Amino acid sequence: MKSLSKINLFDFDQEHLKNYLCYAGEKPYRAAQIINWLHQRGVTNFDQMTNLSLKLRTYLAENTDNILPEIIDEQISNDGTRKFLFKLKDGEMVETVYIPERNRATLCISSQIGCPLNCQFCATATLGFKRNLTTAEIIGQLWQVIKKMENGGFAKDRIITNVVMMGMGEPLLNLDNVIRSLNLMMDDNAYGLSKYRVTVSSAGITPNLYKLRQHSNCSLAISLHAPNDELRSKIMPVNRKYPLKGLIIACKDFFAKEKRRAVTFEYVMLKDVNDSQKHAKELVKLLSQMRSKVNLIPFNSFPGCNYEPSTADAIEKFRAILIKAGINTIVRKARGDDIAGACGQLAAEVGD
Numbered sequence: 068m069k070s071l072s073k074i075n076l077f078d079f080d081q082e083h084l085k086n087y088l089c090y091a092g093e094k095p096y097r098a099a100q101i102i103n104w105l106h107q108r109g110v111t112n113f114d115q116m117t118n119l120s121l122k123l124r125t126y127l128a129e130n131t132d133n134i135l136p137e138i139i140d141e142q143i144s145n146d147g148t149r150k151f152l153f154k155l156k157d158g159e160m161v162e163t164v165y166i167p168e169r170n171r172a173t174l175c176i177s178s179q180i181g182c183p184l185n186c187q188f189c190a191t192a193t194l195g196f197k198r199n200l201t202t203a204e205i206i207g208q209l210w211q212v213i214k215k216m217e218n219g220g221f222a223k224d225r226i227i228t229n230v231v232m233m234g235m236g237e238p239l240l241n242l243d244n245v246i247r248s249l250n251l252m253m254d255d256n257a258y259g260l261s262k263y264r265v266t267v268s269s270a271g272i273t274p275n276l277y278k279l280r281q282h283s284n285c286s287l288a289i290s291l292h293a294p295n296d297e298l299r300s301k302i303m304p305v306n307r308k309y310p311l312k313g314l315i316i317a318c319k320d321f322f323a324k325e326k327r328r329a330v331t332f333e334y335v336m337l338k339d340v341n342d343s344q345k346h347a348k349e350l351v352k353l354l355s356q357m358r359s360k361v362n363l364i365p366f367n368s369f370p371g372c373n374y375e376p377s378t379a380d381a382i383e384k385f386r387a388i389l390i391k392a393g394i395n396t397i398v399r400k401a402r403g404d405d406i407a408g409a410c411g412q413l414a415a416e417v418g419d
C-alpha cells in the first residue's frame with residue numbers, strides 16, 4: 068500500500084515543482100515537462116512521459132502519489148449548466164459548476180469545504196467550515212471536468228474558457244493553495260488561461276487582497292452586497308473585521324498599475340434589504356473613486372433562508388441609477404438554479 072505521506076504532484080505549481088526536482092537532483096526545466104504531461108495532456112502514468120529519463124520516471128513513481136478528487140455525481144440543468152459533486156480522499160464533498168454560454172464556458176470552482184464567513188444569504192454558510200482544500204483538490208476540479216468532457220464527449224465545442232473561484236468557500240482564506248492553483252490555470256504548460264479569464268471572488272479579506280495581487284495577476288470580483296458598513300456588517304459579518312473604507316482602498320489599489328482593468332463588484336439583490344434607490348445612490352458614491360463594474364445578482368433562494376428576491380422592477384431601477392452614473396452594470400442571469408447550482412446555492416449534499 069502506498070503511504071499517505073507521499074508527495075502529490077498536483078499540489079505543485081511550476082515554481083514549487085522546480086524546487087522539488089532540484090532537491091531530487093534533477094534539472095529545473097523538467098518541471099515544465101511534468102506540468103505539461105499532468106495538466107495539459109491529462110497523463111498521470113509515468114510510463115507515458117517519454118521525454119523524461121527512466122531514472123526520473125522511476126523516482127516519481129516511487130515517491131509520489133498523485134491523488135485527485137473524484138466526481139461521484141453530476142446533475143444537469145434545463146439550461147445546460149452541470150453541477151458536479153466531488154468526493155475527496157477523507158470523504159468530504161465539494162461542488163463545481165460548469166456554465167456554458169453562447170461562445171464560452173465557465174467553470175465555477177470551490178476553495179474550501181463549507182465556509183467560515185457566515186454571510187446571511189448564502190447556503191454554503193449553513194454548512195459551517197470544515198477545512199481548506201489542497202491545491203490538488205482545487206486544480207483537480209478543473210482537471211477532472213476537462214477529462215470528463217474529453218471522455219464523455221459533453222459540450223465538445225464549448226471547452227472551458229473561463230474559471231471563476233466562486234464556488235464554496237472564501238478563496239482568500241486559503242491563499243497559498245489558491246495562488247498555486249491560479250498559477251497553474253495561467254501557466255502555458257498547464258491550462259494557459261489569460262489573466263482576464265481567471266477570476267477570484269472574495270467577500271473582502273482586505274490584507275490578503277494585497278498578498279493576492281503580489282503573487283497573481285488574476286481578475287478580481289468582490290462580494291459587496293451593501294453600500295454602507297451598518298448594513299454590510301449585518302448581512303456579512305466579515306465586514307466587522309474588514310470594513311468598507313479599507314476594502315475600497317484595497318480594490319482601488321488592486322489594478323492601480325493596469326489602468327484598463329477594473330474590479331467587478333457583486334451585489335445580490337435582497338428584497339427590502341439592500342435594493343432601494345437610496346442604496347443605489349449610496350453605491351454610486353462609494354464606487355466613485357475608481358473604475359469598476361457591477362454585477363447585480365438576483366437572490367437565489369435555498370431551504371431555510373430568510374430573504375426574498377427583489378422584484379424585477381426594483382432591480383431595473385437600481386441598475387438604471389448605476390448606469391446613469393457611468394458604471395458598467397449587468398444583471399447576472401441565474402444559471403442552474405433548478406439543480407441548486409446557482410450563486411449561493413452550493414451546499415454539497417448528496418441528492419437522492
Ligand code: SAH
Pocket residue numbers: 186188189190232233234235236237238268269270288289290333335364365366367368369410411412
Ligand atoms: N466567498 C467568496 C466566493 C463565493 S462566490 C465570495 O464571497 O465572493 C459566490 C457569490 O454568490 C458571491 O458573490 C456571493 O455573495 C453570492 N451569493 C451568495 N449567496 C447567494 C444567494 N443566495 N443568491 C445569489 N447570490 C449569492
